[in-house]
Amino acid sequence: MKGIAIRVIRQLRGDKRTIMMILFAPIFMFTLIYFLLGDTDYVPTVAVQESALPQAIVSALGDEDVHLADLADYTYTSEEQLLIDHKEIDMVVTRNGLSIDTYILESTVKSAKALQALQSAVAKVSQTVSLQSRVVYNEGASTFQSLGFVFLAFLSFFFVFVISGLTLVRERTGGTLERLMMTPVRRWEVMTGYMLGYGFFAVIQTVLIVVYTLYVLHLPCAGSVWLVFFLMLINAVVAVLFGSMVSIMAATELQMVQFIPILIIPQVFFCGLIPLETIPLGIGNVAYIVPVYYSAEAIRRVLVEGAGFSGIWLHALALIGYGAALWVVNTLALKKFRTL
Amino acid sequence: MNVTVNNLSKGFSGKPVLNGISFETSGGGILCLLGPSGAGKTTLIRLILGAIPADGGSITIGGYAVPNLKVLGDIGYMPQNDALYDDLTGEDNLKFYGSLFGMGRRRRKERIDAVLQMLDLEQDRKKHVRYYSGGMKKRLSLATALLNEPKLLLLDEPTVGIDPVLKRTVWQSFAAMKAAGITLIISTHVMDEVTECDTAALLYGGRLIHYDAVDNLIASTDSGRIEELFYRAAGKEER
Numbered sequence: 189m190k191g192i193a194i195r196v197i198r199q200l201r202g203d204k205r206t207i208m209m210i211l212f213a214p215i216f217m218f219t220l221i222y223f224l225l226g227d228t229d230y231v232p233t234v235a236v237q238e239s240a241l242p243q244a245i246v247s248a249l250g251d252e253d254v255h256l257a258d259l260a261d262y263t264y265t266s267e268e269q270l271l272i273d274h275k276e277i278d279m280v281v282t283r284n285g286l287s288i289d290t291y292i293l294e295s296t297v298k299s300a301k302a303l304q305a306l307q308s309a310v311a312k313v314s315q316t317v318s319l320q321s322r323v324v325y326n327e328g329a330s331t332f333q334s335l336g337f338v339f340l341a342f343l344s345f346f347f348v349f350v351i352s353g354l355t356l357v358r359e360r361t362g363g364t365l366e367r368l369m370m371t372p373v374r375r376w377e378v379m380t381g382y383m384l385g386y387g388f389f390a391v392i393q394t395v396l397i398v399v400y401t402l403y404v405l406h407l408p409c410a411g412s413v414w415l416v417f418f419l420m421l422i423n424a425v426v427a428v429l430f431g432s433m434v435s436i437m438a439a440t441e442l443q444m445v446q447f448i449p450i451l452i453i454p455q456v457f458f459c460g461l462i463p464l465e466t467i468p469l470g471i472g473n474v475a476y477i478v479p480v481y482y483s484a485e486a487i488r489r490v491l492v493e494g495a496g497f498s499g500i501w502l503h504a505l506a507l508i509g510y511g512a513a514l515w516v517v518n519t520l521a522l523k524k525f526r527t528l
Numbered sequence: 529m530n531v532t533v534n535n536l537s538k539g540f541s542g543k544p545v546l547n548g549i550s551f552e553t554s555g556g557g558i559l560c561l562l563g564p565s566g567a568g569k570t571t572l573i574r575l576i577l578g579a580i581p582a583d584g585g586s587i588t589i590g591g592y593a594v595p596n597l598k599v600l601g602d603i604g605y606m607p608q609n610d611a612l613y614d615d616l617t618g619e620d621n622l623k624f625y626g627s628l629f630g631m632g633r634r635r636r637k638e639r640i641d642a643v644l645q646m647l648d649l650e651q652d653r654k655k656h657v658r659y660y661s662g663g664m665k666k667r668l669s670l671a672t673a674l675l676n677e678p679k680l681l682l683l684d685e686p687t688v689g690i691d692p693v694l695k696r697t698v699w700q701s702f703a704a705m706k707a708a709g710i711t712l713i714i715s716t717h718v719m720d721e722v723t724e725c726d727t728a729a730l731l732y733g734g735r736l737i738h739y740d741a742v743d744n745l746i747a748s749t750d751s752g753r754i755e756e757l758f759y760r761a762a763g764k765e766e767r
Contacts, residue, residue: 190627191623191624191626191627191628192624192627192628194624194627195613195616195620195623195624195627198615198616198620199613199615199616200615202615202616202656203615362609362611363607363609363611364611364612364613366574366579366607366611367605367607367611367672368611368624368625368628369579370577370578370579370600370603370605371600371601371625371628371629371676372597372598372600372601372628372629372630373628374597525579526578526579526595527578527581527595528578528595528596528597
């Protein structure tokens with residue numbers, strides 16, 4: 189068992205590209221996602237109905253980091269149409285009786301910034317004005333801050349899965365697995381050895397990813413960082429076992445890659461990217477057989493809700509149970525190479 | 529260790545590969561599994577090891593039905609393709625297989641030094657296997673099979689793809705192992721190699737057409753060449 193773990197570690201250490209893939213590809217992806225979804229220094233343009241709005245609010249908004257435009261300078265049939273015709277305008281602000289109406293084309297990083305600026309301006313002037321926001325196309329906001337947990341769980345799972353699955357397919361097809369089964373090693377020792385060997389890299393990967401996203405990219409974490417480490421670690425170990433199980437079904441490395449869009453990519457949809465209740469025909473319940481769902485949900489609770497161990501233990505237990513079941517399946521599957 | 533094969537049959541996806549094979553080795557010596565490609569030599573070796581289950585019949589090694597963990601500890605196996613890890617050094621490959629046999633650190637080091645010396649790989653032990661030549665890989669694969677000081681060696685086409693000089697040395701080392709009391713089962717399709725063996729099992733079309741001492745088999749031919757027995761079998765089939 190120890191021998192197998194040490195061999196896996198030595199083997200991967202001798203393969204620099206794989207090391208880079210397992211350790212730095214997630215970091216690269218996170219950086220990319222951070223820039224794609226994260227904060228920008230974009231300055232939004234807000235068209236305001238200067239004549240109708242209280243002067244205090246207009247000047248307070250002018251002090252915010254926005255470009256102000258006067259609605260009177262435009263000819264338009266409706267606010268909605270104005271937003272569609274003038275793409276440079278991120279938000280329209282009008283007055284409607286005692287409340288302020290805002291119009292945005294869709295929820296984007298740009299319009300979110302505009303709305304944020306208005307809220308801050310209103311708060312400075314008066315607490316009593318109510319804001320009515322209207323979204324023309326509601327396409328659901330997504331930002332790095334609010335969806336970081338999905339990527340934490342999913343990216344780590346994905347990369348560990350790819351590495352462990354591919355190297356195990358190579359072992360099956362290359363004959364080394366059959367060869368090593370022709371020694372007095374026990375099947376459970378083989379499986380546990382693999383788990384520990386890849387788990388070693390999973391630990392390094394977990395530490396790198398968590399430290400990078402929380403401390404370099406400043407993903408907010410309301411709960412304990414140690415709980416995040418703990419969850420990410422079981423997540424990665426389950427990924428090793430999942431990769432191993434899928435490798436049983438793949439006859440070649442190419443077939444292994446073909447399983448990614450079928451078995452891995454759909455997992456991302458069931459781990460928080462889309463609210464499960466909104467998925468029709470009860471398909472949302474598929475989440476309960478998706479391992480990343482459990483890790484993503486638990487990580488979300490820690491990051492966003494600041495949940496302690498009592499808030500995540502059930503999900504953690506489900507994940508561990510999932511891993512244990514995969515371990516048993518994998519150990520039994522080795523019977524193909526030796527019935528004993 | 530004696531190997532007893534009794535009325536063994538095996539097929540893959542409905543097609544029979546081996547049919548009614550029975551033989552018994554008797555204490556030491558080199559048994560050669562001889563036959564053309566596709567005769568079922570590799571399948572027979574894998575069955576003897578217990579890597580695949582038989583469809584019918586039985587196999588025992590040293591009195592134990594295969595596969596048996598205790599017996600596996602006394603077997604050395606060299607598969608046809610070199611089951612080595614390219615990303616590891618030669619020495620690390622041996623360390624790994626040594627650990628699977630549950631060898632202690634000291635014994636493992638002694639055995640690794642011994643097999644590397646025997647197969648003349650000492651200067652390449654720290655080199656990654658991906659930089660090994662075909663012949664070096666063969667030798668390392670053989671070194672792996674010898675690591676656990678086996679009492680029974682199963683070698684699947686050990687001399688394919690190695691140069692004549694090396695082939696000579698390899699057969700000399702087989703003779704040395706035989707002298708040390710090890711039973712060797714070696715598959716080959718090179719008819720010349722049969723003279724190096726004590727007993728030969730001739731496989732043809734999934735059947736055991738002859739099983740006898742090599743001297744007797746050669747004496748039974750007109751030309752003194754073992755091929756004749758295959759030609760006869762082929763002729764019989766045509767008639």
